[in-house]
Structure formats: C-alpha cells, structure tokens
Amino acid sequence: MIRFEHVTKVYRDQSRPALDDASVDIDKGEFVFLVGASGSGKSTFLRLVLKEESPTSGRVWVAGKNLGQLSNWKVPTLRRQIGTVFQDFRLLPNKTVHGNVAFALEVIGKPDSFIRKVVPEVLDLVGLDGKEERYPDQLSGGEQQRVAIARAFVNRPMILIADEPTGNLDPETSVGIMKLLDRINRTGTTVVMATHDVAIVDQMRKRVIELEQGLVVRDQSRGVYGYAR
Amino acid sequence: MRAKFVLGEVGTGLRRNLTMTIAVIITVAVSLGLFGGGLLVRAQVDQMKDYWYDKVEVSIFLCGKVSEAQSCTAGAITKAQKAQIKEDLESLKPVVEQVYFESQAEAYARFQQQFKGSPLAENATVDQMPESFRVKLSDPTKYAVVASAFQGRPGVEDVRDQRQALDRLFKALGGLQAMALAIAIAMLIVTMLLIANTMRVAAFSRRRETSIMRLVGASNLYIQLPFLLEAATAAAIGAGFAVLSLVAVKKFLIDGVLAETFKFTSFVGWDTVWTIAPVVFLTGIVMASVAAFLTLRKYLRV
Numbered sequence: 001m002i003r004f005e006h007v008t009k010v011y012r013d014q015s016r017p018a019l020d021d022a023s024v025d026i027d028k029g030e031f032v033f034l035v036g037a038s039g040s041g042k043s044t045f046l047r048l049v050l051k052e053e054s055p056t057s058g059r060v061w062v063a064g065k066n067l068g069q070l071s072n073w074k075v076p077t078l079r080r081q082i083g084t085v086f087q088d089f090r091l092l093p094n095k096t097v098h099g100n101v102a103f104a105l106e107v108i109g110k111p112d113s114f115i116r117k118v119v120p121e122v123l124d125l126v127g128l129d130g131k132e133e134r135y136p137d138q139l140s141g142g143e144q145q146r147v148a149i150a151r152a153f154v155n156r157p158m159i160l161i162a163d164e165p166t167g168n169l170d171p172e173t174s175v176g177i178m179k180l181l182d183r184i185n186r187t188g189t190t191v192v193m194a195t196h197d198v199a200i201v202d203q204m205r206k207r208v209i210e211l212e213q214g215l216v217v218r219d220q221s222r223g224v225y226g227y228a229r
Numbered sequence: 230m231r232a233k234f235v236l237g238e239v240g241t242g243l244r245r246n247l248t249m250t251i252a253v254i255i256t257v258a259v260s261l262g263l264f265g266g267g268l269l270v271r272a273q274v275d276q277m278k279d280y281w282y283d284k285v286e287v288s289i290f291l292c293g294k295v296s297e298a299q300s301c302t303a304g305a306i307t308k309a310q311k312a313q314i315k316e317d318l319e320s321l322k323p324v325v326e327q328v329y330f331e332s333q334a335e336a337y338a339r340f341q342q343q344f345k346g347s348p349l350a351e352n353a354t355v356d357q358m359p360e361s362f363r364v365k366l367s368d369p370t371k372y373a374v375v376a377s378a379f380q381g382r383p384g385v386e387d388v389r390d391q392r393q394a395l396d397r398l399f400k401a402l403g404g405l406q407a408m409a410l411a412i413a414i415a416m417l418i419v420t421m422l423l424i425a426n427t428m429r430v431a432a433f434s435r436r437r438e439t440s441i442m443r444l445v446g447a448s449n450l451y452i453q454l455p456f457l458l459e460a461a462t463a464a465a466i467g468a469g470f471a472v473l474s475l476v477a478v479k480k481f482l483i484d485g486v487l488a489e490t491f492k493f494t495s496f497v498g499w500d501t502v503w504t505i506a507p508v509v510f511l512t513g514i515v516m517a518s519v520a521a522f523l524t525l526r527k528y529l530r531v
Contacts, residue, residue, distance in 0.1 A: 050444075073448075073449070075446075076443075076446040076447060076448045076449070077446065078446070079443070079444060079445065079446035080445065080446035081446075082446075083445075084444050090437070090440070090441060092437060092438060092441065103438075103441065104441070104445040106231060106234045107234070107441075107442045107445060107447035107451055107452075108445060108446055108447055108448075108451070109231055109451065111231075151441075151445070152445075155445070
C-alpha cells in the first residue's frame, strides 16, 4: 500500500537530510506506528505519502502509484484515497459537526443525497451521534478529534494517516481515540500513526518503525516504543 | 460540480471581504468608465472626420473694396482676374473636384443666417462681404497645391483651408482621447493590482478551508473557482456601472447638451454605445479573472 524505495529528502537550505535512504514497505490493512524524536523525519515521511513534498531521490509508491510520475492534476485523486488526522484537529469553527464532515464530501463534488446518507453513519461510528449540530468549541478535545477522524474516514479512504492524534489529549481520552483508530483499521484501512506516546505504542503491540535523524533505525512487528523498556 | 456549494462560497467570500469588494467594484467602474469614454471619444472623432472631411473646402477669398491685404492694393478684383482664376482652377482637375463661386449676395445671406439675432448680422452690409471661390478637392490633404497657386496673387485676398481649423479641433479631441485612455490604462493596472491583493487577502482569510480542501482531495478547480467567480462578480458589477455611466454620458451629455448646442455636427449614435458596452464589460471580467488566476496560482498551490 505504501512503499518507500531508498527515499532521501533534503529540504532546501539544509545540509542534513530530513529522511535518509529510507526503505519501508507497508501492506494493505496494516497498523503502523511511526516513532522517533522531534525532527527525526516522521512528518516528512507523512508529507511524502500525501505528495505535499517530493523526494530528493528514491521512489515513493502509494496505492500502487509511483508518486514521482503522478502529474499534479492527479494529486487530488490520490488524496481522496488518504484520510488525514492532525494533533490540532483542524476543524472549521463556523461549521457544525455535521457541517465539518459534510464539507469534505461537498468539496469533492459528492451529491447531497450521498452526503445525507453517509455523514450520520460515520458520526455514529465515531460515537458522536446526537452531537451533529454542535460547534467545535462546544466539544471536548477528544470529541473534536473524533470529528476530525470522521471527516478523514467519511470517504472510506484506503489509508488513514494520523500525525500525533493524541498529542493534545489526556491519557484516558487517548485510549478512546486509539480504540477508534483500531476499529477503523479492522475495516481494512491501512493506518499510519506518528506518535510520541510511549504508553499507547507499548499497549497496542503493533508494527513500529523508528526514525532517528532521518534514518530508519528499527522496523519491528508487534513492537514497543523503545528497546530499553 | 456542485453549483450550490460554489455559489454559496462566492456569496460568503464577497460578504466577508465587503470593504475590499466595494473597493474593487469602484476601481473597476472608474477605470472601465474611462476606458469606455476613451473609446467613445475616438468613435466621435472618427465620425466627425468622416462627416467634415467630406464637406471641407478650400476658400479663395477675393479682394473687395474694403480689403486690406497686400495683394489687394490695386483695389477690388477685376473681371479678367476672376476669369483667370476660374480657368486656372479648372486646369487643376482632377485635384480640384468642384468649383463654386460665392457672390457677395450669397455670402451676405449665409452670414445673416449664421449670426441670426446677433448685432453682427444687423450691422453687416452686402458690400462688406467678400466674394470667394469655394473649391472642393478630391483629396483634402492636397491643399498645398491650391494654396501655392493662388496665395498672394493680385486680386486674391486670402486662401483658407477649412481642414486646418478642423485639424486643430481633431488634435484637441485626439489628445483628450489619448489622455482618457492613458488614465484608463493606469487605472486598469491599479485595478488588477487591487484585485490581486484582494485575492491574496481572501486566500489568506480562508486558508483553513482551502488547506482542508486540499487535504481531502478537492480539485484545483473546486478550490479556485469560488475565488475566481468572486473576482469576476465584483468586476461584472463594476463593469455594469461603467456601462451605465456610458449610457448616461450618451443620454444626458451627448443627446441632452452637446447635440442641442452644437447642431452643425453629428454625434455618435446609440449603435456606437452598444458596440463599446460589451467590449468594456468583457475587458472588465477578463482582466479581473486573469489577475485573480495569476494570484491564486501562487497562493493556492496543490
């Protein structure tokens, strides 16, 4: 589903590569943690998957496509197959819960009838039924992240990318979010999650890819956050 | 394409940025108004040229009893001199197309009509009127041929080309037109810069929405169209005002004042206004769309 072949990314005006000769293969339906200190290359990894950046050298394959050969006007089609969740939720404050999720479908031209059908379904899935008409500032952090996940998942993407989704949440709420991501993973969606949260990684026992200064230093199935633990 | 969604975004955008929208509408209206005005003046000049060049004559004024010119020191023109001039004029064909002799009585009648009701007309006498040959040229620019042949000849008081007087008028009108167009171009540039800046602000104020749109895979068209339509809508409203101002100029200034006052010439008709109006309108919309498109390409990258 996602394959990196000797991918190196050097940002302009920087000598040290953000990602250094990384080769990784993630299969369909996998749940992968991307761990490492700040600046280790996690975000660069995710941005390369979304083709927000292009690698300096090497090849990135996503959903069977070589992103280096993907023309710009096809990038939106790629992104429709990838749902994205961030630490800071990125909801539209002037839209309701329903409006925020529906927005993701409206802007890719889905018809009203489709939106009316699938938005309640996905809100039900993330556990927000009954809160459709609330605005983001009337929700807790955990609930806002659920809205963001609903928005990322509503179009049933093949891949869900989560960049520190629990970074702003307390441990108890984080567990709820992880259960939700696990549930989404069980529907067959590949989940790639960048995180600093040791407890969560240790508890979930999923594949762990560790980056350090842009290098892949560990790729371990059913891993924990660090060796020493 | 979900028209409702796009139109909703356009409406929100225009309202959210109301002061900028108004600024765009006004500058578009002013710049296009000037642009259209310039085109109108040009059409007017062209029309007047057609009208007047067809009518202009070279006048050869002959010495009368009261003439004071040097060539008239011998007194009024003699019959022989007159006949000679007439003959020479005929020999200048085909440069000379037509020759017509205006007697003192005819000149007096024309003078009376021209200055009807004025003390000038009441005090004039037939004797004071000059006799003249009115010469129509096949090509009005060949005035020099006639002038060199007759200027200064005994019995000829003066040779006058009406075209020269007209040319001065056309030059003034041409200058006016060039000025209007120059100001219009400067204003159009200002307008484009203003639109570019407005789009920048609009893109910035909606960066949350557009970043999410990019993330969920909205196409460029979907992301940019609301902005483009916003610019085009504001420009269309401004262009509408510009067209209205042209109509007002035609109705109140040209038909209401100028045509009433200056009955000796014709003015541009409504057909001219209706040919200029769509040009002005389209210029506005294309200009705004191009300015918006170029800006958005920079600020709304995929």
